[in-house]
Amino acid sequence: MSYKAGFVGLIGQPNAGKSTLMNFLVNEKVAIVSAKPQTTRRRSLGILSTKEGQVVFVDAPGLVQAHKGLNGFLAQEAEDVIGSSDVLWAVVSVDEAQAEDAEKVIELVAKQGKPWMGIITKVDLKEKSHRVMIIKDMIEKKGAKCFSLSVKSDDKELDEERKILIDEVMALLPESKAPLYDSELFTPDTVRYLSAEIVREKCFEFLHQEIPYSLAVRVMKFDEEGHNIPHLSFEIIVSKENHKSIVIGQKGQMIKQIGMEARREIEKLMGEKIFLELHVSYKENWFEQKSTMKELGYVVDDRKK
Template sequence: MNINPIPFKSGFISLVGRPNVGKSTLLNLLMDQKIAAVSPRPQTTRRKQLGILSNDSYQIIFMDTPGIHQPHHKLGEYMNEVATATLKDADVILWIVDAAQAPNEEDKLVAARMATVKELPPVILILNKEDQVKEAERPARQSEYLALLPAAKPMWISALRPGCKTLVLDDLLAHLPDGVPFYDPEQITDLYERDIAADLIREAALIHLRDEIPHAIAVRVDDFIEQSESNAHITATILVERESHKGIVIGKGGEMIKKIGSLARQEIEKMSGRKVFLELRVKEKKNWRNDPESLRLLGYEMEKEN
């Protein structure tokens, strides 16, 4: 018997948009902690990641997704598919755009994908990075984006500004149906600590490496040994597509790999609350972005629907 007079709300929220608009930054803001990798480079997120926000009156399950883009290999196709699949599972869609820029072909691609969804859930157009748009330019920019999907309801935010969290949450709660929790309230994400660690190592590589190389790398965690509550030993391999990339990732006298390792270690320590010893290796895996077996082993494979 439910003796609680306040109805409990629960539901799934999809965070979609083109790459680099701030989807994962917004997820981290809404969760009040960093669970997703973020970088100034597009295509940082490569798979779906849940952020589960629970309290006594609601459970909101955010689905962070890879940026929808024009794919050049099988990995890109997988990323688009994963992102699109969340649209039909959502109670509300947060369509995130970079309001500092006019809509481009990729934004049009996102809008077109939403338009094909039967019984599209309510869409909130999150005009992010408002800190970079002059007030006078905002109405015109908003109209440009709304023209792509007129049913969307606009909201201006900056995912870097903590005050925006309640703004988004209040709006979402107004849309969420009554329901029961889907996950244990203690659970905050669906990824294992080792998977997040792999993403944080790639995040560090995205931040430190230049040109196309960071997009051509993958990270595999080979060992994640919890030595105690407060200590972990992680061994991971950075996979590169070409032999010539190995030297660049390692750097002169190992300088680059040291920089990547040091930043990654700090981020993993913040995320896990443990002291981390991180050992990195670099290995060539030819053409892995187009190789179904490599993609499967790295976890870039669609879940089977049952």
């Protein structure tokens, strides 16, 4: 049998469960997940290597329409993912706020002229189960196969579902002489970057309203030598002056909790104990400043506008 390899773009509304699905398929945490929409900012890659081939899942930021600052970056990331994928997955959740949202995603994916399939997520939400058939119908009418799953099902069932999804997607991938990435890797992202993303994920978990959406996390120190345990230090950049005291919290409670939870996960990622430090700083509307956006890795390519 020939070897296959390629990119599979996960396309869906914010909160559809794309990052959760990717982590599940590669069996590792490579993308951050949160109950709030639009947590994923930069595309993240999850690599799955088997004897038959290599699937590189690309978790795009959810579809957004705005075109300024951070939102402009997100919109372009999603567009780039669609353009550069070999196969597309329309990821639709049964609890999509509006039926039109599901339809929009399916139509967008179907019209690209690339091999694609539909995945319905969160089927454990029983009160929404009537929507599974409706969405399935929309997908099959456009000529693609449709699968549904919940990451909350029992392990045996999940193993079975993972196998089916991987077989199905392998069949759609192009042949390739060699893998695209080292087959030992789960993601090409660095531990440095993943650690900063974990800090950002914890901010999403504990902070409310617009605060987590308008903050960024930067690595200040990632020092694995010269100490008994690695010393990591991160800067949480907020965009409004009054956000600073909210992120810190009363008597530093909030920042302590974010730090504790982040440390626990980064230790899991690195496989060792670490020392973690968080600083909060204020940079007025950082996402409107080109230089700061660039420094943080959110760069919009102006030529495409």
